[in-house]
Amino acid sequence: MFRREAEAASASARRELQGRRLHELVQRLAGSRSDFWRERLDGIPPASIRSLEDLGSLPFTLKSDLRDTYPWGMLAVPRSLAVRAHASSGTSGKPTIVAYTSQDIGVWSEVVARSLVCAGARADDVLHVAYGYGLFTGGLGLHYGGEKLGATVVPASGGNTDLQLRLLSDLGAHGLACTPSFAMLLAEKAHAEGLAGLQVRYLVCGAEPWSEGFRTKLEAAWTEVTDHEVIARDIYGLSEVIGPGVAMECAESPGNLHVFDDHFLPEVLDPETGKRVPDGERGELVLTTLTKEALPVIRYRTGDITSLTRGTCRCGRTHPRIARIEGRTDDMLIIRGVNVFPREIETVLLESEALNGAYAIVVDRRETMARLDIHAEVAGSTLPEGLDEHLRDVLARRLRVNPRVTLHPEDTLPRTAVGKVKRVFERVDDTDPLGLPDRGER
Ligand code: DLL
Numbered sequence: 001m002f003r004r005e006a007e008a009a010s011a012s013a014r015r016e017l018q019g020r021r022l023h024e025l026v027q028r029l030a031g032s033r034s035d036f037w038r039e040r041l042d043g044i045p046p047a048s049i050r051s052l053e054d055l056g057s058l059p060f061t062l063k064s065d066l067r068d069t070y071p072w073g074m075l076a077v078p079r080s081l082a083v084r085a086h087a088s089s090g091t092s093g094k095p096t097i098v099a100y101t102s103q104d105i106g107v108w109s110e111v112v113a114r115s116l117v118c119a120g121a122r123a124d125d126v127l128h129v130a131y132g133y134g135l136f137t138g139g140l141g142l143h144y145g146g147e148k149l150g151a152t153v154v155p156a157s158g159g160n161t162d163l164q165l166r167l168l169s170d171l172g173a174h175g176l177a178c179t180p181s182f183a184m185l186l187a188e189k190a191h192a193e194g195l196a197g198l199q200v201r202y203l204v205c206g207a208e209p210w211s212e213g214f215r216t217k218l219e220a221a222w223t224e225v226t227d228h229e230v231i232a233r234d235i236y237g238l239s240e241v242i243g244p245g246v247a248m249e250c251a252e253s254p255g256n257l258h259v260f261d262d263h264f265l266p267e268v269l270d271p272e273t274g275k276r277v278p279d280g281e282r283g284e285l286v287l288t289t290l291t292k293e294a295l296p297v298i299r300y301r302t303g304d305i306t307s308l309t310r311g312t313c314r315c316g317r318t319h320p321r322i323a324r325i326e327g328r329t330d331d332m333l334i335i336r337g338v339n340v341f342p343r344e345i346e347t348v349l350l351e352s353e354a355l356n357g358a359y360a361i362v363v364d365r366r367e368t369m370a371r372l373d374i375h376a377e378v379a380g381s382t383l384p385e386g387l388d389e390h391l392r393d394v395l396a397r398r399l400r401v402n403p404r405v406t407l408h409p410e411d412t413l414p415r416t417a418v419g420k421v422k423r424v425f426e427r428v429d430d431t432d433p434l435g436l437p438d439r440g441e442r
Pocket of ligand 1: 088131136137138139205206207208209210234235236237238239240243244245302304324325328
């Protein structure tokens, strides 16, 4: 552990600390310079918020609040005290701006350092960071956390796979931090080029949804190119809360991520009613930043679907754990009146050993009723006979809609070397969103 006294704190010490920090947060915001916060907390006396039981009486923060107060309206400190701003891309219109004081940067570095230790990182490691540097929080977040741990950080950023492979090899990286899709692309390239001698032991993957099936393929691909066991661990975070390092998977509890709840207080709610769901049940993750100074959030609706487990983990950490993110409240597709989650499709495709994990979902809206087109790559250059029909049957049973399934030889579908992978595409006219050669069947 990076900070045992916090990570293995007793339940009572943790609750006492959280109650105190929650009270201080509300007091700080109610008296802050921000009109937004003073209005939002109007009628809630800070003295009435003393413990976690009082959390439910606080209002939610939504992504639209950040957009509506763009750029600095939610800033709770004078702008001159903010030492950094980041922006989250968002799908429409204005970006959302987030800001940090130097103490916030300190907390962020610490939680990322804790996350890296969860992945098996050590102070004398070389850590290759291939998340994007810039407005996105991935690159700089992992970078500062790696330095805090004491590692030698290589700020490679995204793109340029040939140079990345060369640096990974020549500088002897022990850890690679990047999106799971980019980690797969690097393994594919390393394999194709017959690169030998890579020392990578662990991958710190997040920023986009990935499944257990993808992990299995990713670890196998890296184990093959390095000739030793490589593990891939899941890191979760979001800019509105801090960036990467909100929660991290450890070695003892695969598929579950410790939420560093001395800084980020998690709740899981029914997205429709906003009521808390019992532990272990699935709902929307809502987070409160207990210590953030520049741009705190109270009960931020992340839109991410997960469930919460409490109790001491075999690793000794006492932080509660969230299950690997299952999807978002807003990524559900509606195909002929049926709700379809992209993750369900990924789960089916990655169960097949004949596929290599690269896939794309196209929602074809050229006719009144949308159709689902699923494209997947096989491992190798020959298409196994009947596999497309088999997948179509399995998917039709699981999804309750009839998709079209098209298989492709490996290395045909678009790859993402910069930023987050895009798996779902819309087709509205004769232009193929995947840019594939016309094979006459569409
Ligand atoms: O993606 C921060 C990050 C950087 C996390 C590097 C991990 C590694 P945003 O760009 O604000 O921040 O996007 C946040 O990405 O609400 C989730 O929907 C999704 N997301 C992040 N991590 C995971 C993960 C960064 N491990 C949004 N699994 C979040 C699934 C993830 N989804």
